Amino acid sequence: MSAQNKDLLLAEAVALREQGHPEQARERLLSLTAAFPDDSDVAYQTAWVHDVLGLEAEAVPYYERCLQGGDLGEEDRRGALLGLGSTYRVLGRFGQAVETLRRGVAEFPDDGALRAFLSMALFNTGEHHEAMQLLLRLLAATSDSPRVQRYRAPIEHYAEDLTRIM
Known part of the structure; x- marks a missing residue:
């Protein structure tokens, strides 16, 4: 899969989440994650859709992965830090x-x-x-x-x- 296809599929998955179809978005994002395991943007969006679905424990590794790379944009990094911190809190991992x-x-x-x-x-x-x-x-x-x-x-x-x- 090319980077151009990745960007198009990522945009479609985000649109699905925003339009109230998080399960469909999750399926696409999991496929993208398998194809691009080191892509911070894909990891961030995958974490986000898991949070939307109430799958906080599943969201954590994606949040952690997207924050390890240095290529998230500023707004996405801000969102990922808030998302991961909030998710840790929901899971009772208060220190983290x-x-x-x-x-x-x-x-x-x-x-x-x-x-x-x-x-x-x-x-x-x-x-x-x-x-x-x-x-x-x-x-x-x-x-x-x-x-x-x-x-x-x-x-x-x-x-x-x-x-x-x-």
Whole structure:
């Protein structure tokens, strides 16, 4: 199979997933994975479709494979880090979730979704203080609510140490 055929088949599989046909997309992606086992884009899309189908344990090796290669585009890498971290969390692999999501936040510090998922994983590992810090900072920085923005400075202040009493 040529690279051009691979790109066409990959686009068709992604379209199937996006159009609500994940089983058909999965079949095509598994065939592509067999033909292109080292292709990061194929691995990422295969991981994603497994997640969509609720097959988280099956998604993990594809996420891990796509992140090992250095050729994923920036948005796909961001999505793969979030997907793998979230999947680890769903599977109860909380330490791995925190590690993966921390890596994602380090690479993409502007990504609020990565920070939100990291806060959930931190909660699961008992790191409640850091989880709340992340969420409060995210709320203060991204909320469009005029009432939240009115209290942005105190929210950010208390995010530093919720146990502090004035």
